[in-house]
Amino acid sequence: DAGVTQSPTHLIKTRGQQVTLRCSPISGHKSVSWYQQVLGQGPQFIFQYYEKEERGRGNFPDRFSARQFPNYSSELNVNALLLGDSALYLCASSLGLPRGQEQFFGPGTRLTVL
């Protein structure tokens, strides 16, 4: 079975631009979460979606938004990019219910903002 997939693998943008990152969960998983990992740090929680509804939101500005589609895939959008948004963006999927299951991560999208 395929694991969590993310696209694109790498992305280079300039300040002020907008970016969309995509994630497909493991088959049968209904929950998708997004994390940002800057160099030298652990991942930080951005959003969680379950059954197309937002279940949790981290301490990120409104420039960050996400959504989940009926097939449980998800997109993360970041508007008005800043240099500080350069990071590895990770998507994780889980069954969602019962809550507190293992979360499995994709390979990530490396975003560089110039």
Place this chain on the structure above:
Amino acid sequence: SQQGEEDPQALSIQEGENATMNCSYKTSINNLQWYRQNSGRGLVHLILIRSNEREKHSGRLRVTLDTSKKSSSLLITASRAADTASYFCATDVGGGGSEKLVFGKGTKLTVNP
């Protein structure tokens, strides 16, 4: 701020030796998960231990959890060069249905052949 802190920040051992990494956290948790990350790639799930469990094993991995001390440890026995990676603990602190994981900064493990 990050809730979990791994200790040590870096660990260098010889192949065949055991490696122990520790994790401390601040608030009550639903569960704690350990992950491995190679060279800035995606995280590989190693093991989940629930708040009502004290010890769990998976192959060469042994994880303990002490909720009274708010700490966990990961033991890798008979280490191999392929175990070289960064190891993170992540605490599930989500409430209201959320599954928010809070990560520490990780322990960078180097296993020398």
